Amino acid sequence: MSERPGYATLIGRIRDNARLLVRRHIDLPREEVAQIVQANLGAVKLFAVALTLGLMVLVALVFFVVALVAWLLSAWLPYAAAIALATFLVLALFGALAAFAGWRGYKSLDLRGPTRSIEQVKETVAWAKAHLLGQSGS
Numbered sequence: 001m002s003e004r005p006g007y008a009t010l011i012g013r014i015r016d017n018a019r020l021l022v023r024r025h026i027d028l029p030r031e032e033v034a035q036i037v038q039a040n041l042g043a044v045k046l047f048a049v050a051l052t053l054g055l056m057v058l059v060a061l062v063f064f065v066v067a068l069v070a071w072l073l074s075a076w077l078p079y080a081a082a083i084a085l086a087t088f089l090v091l092a093l094f095g096a097l098a099a100f101a102g103w104r105g106y107k108s109l110d111l112r113g114p115t116r117s118i119e120q121v122k123e124t125v126a127w128a129k130a131h132l133l134g135q136s137g138s
Contacts, residue, residue, distance in 0.1 A: 025124070029117040058094075065090045 005013075069086035070079070077085065 021124070025117070025121060028120060029114040032114040032116055062090055062094065 066083065066086045069090060070083040073082035073086060076082075
């Protein structure tokens with residue numbers, strides 16, 4: 001006849017299983033975020049290239065617009081004052097447009113956490129309430 005495990009063995013198993021459960025609950029969000037980052041890495045690289053080229057185009061556009069406005073203002077102002085005023089006006093306009101676009105982008109952000117992990121924790125808490133504490137899963 002084989003001996004049944006004692007309380008120390010059972011408590012040790014419960015402790016080990018609890019540690020494993022906690023470790024898996026900690027590892028799941030880390031893995032989920034890593035999967036999200038890995039899936040979007042190619043898009044981020046292409047976006048970085050597009051952003052770099054876009055900044056180059058923006059610098060060229062600012063230079064062109066400043067020169068154009070300075071040329072138009074040179075009829076009424078000395079050329080140096082026209083360049084300074086044109087630079088201020090163009091940078092103020094582009095700054096305002098960038099701030100407006102950034103504000104709209106900030107308002108439309110849809111940041112979500114690791115949803116699988118959150119659901120898993122909720123299920124574990126509901127199970128623990130129902131089975132360990134004898135409460136209904138409400």
